Amino acid sequence: LALLNAGVPLRASVAGIAMGLMSETDEGGKTKYLALTDILGAEDALGDMDFKVAGTSEFVTALQLDTKLDGIPADVLAGALKQAKEARTAILEVMNDAIDSPDEMAP
Structure with a gap:
């Protein structure tokens, strides 16, 4: 957002998200998994997986x-x-609603 606001042209905006995973194994040895979206510190520390994903609307970068x-x-x-x-x-939709093209650069 800051680059677009400064007038820098970009091919596409990029956003990132922190994912997590919790798992539980029952007495029969079967494991259930639950993926968490937009985790915070406690979920990061206590969860079984910490997975950061960044990219455009089309590609993971x-x-x-x-x-x-x-x-x-x-x-x-x-x-x-x-x-x-x-x-x-x-x-990315929220970001593009805020600014979807570079502002004009100041002289």
Whole structure:
């Protein structure tokens, strides 16, 4: 937003979202997973995964993943990525409502 406000042309705006994961294993050994969107400090510290996703409305430009689990099923990770895209798209819509093109640069 600051770059657009300063008059810098961008190909696309970029937003990021912090995702998390909670898991619970029952007595039968079956694990249930719950992906969290827009986590805060406690969810980051106490959760099983911390997953930062940044990008435009079309592309992921950066990923960062920390996990306390020995592994995460591919479908769980794919679901978290899908949730992250939905959140990122919502953030980008708000950003584009605020400013969708570069302001004119001052002389």
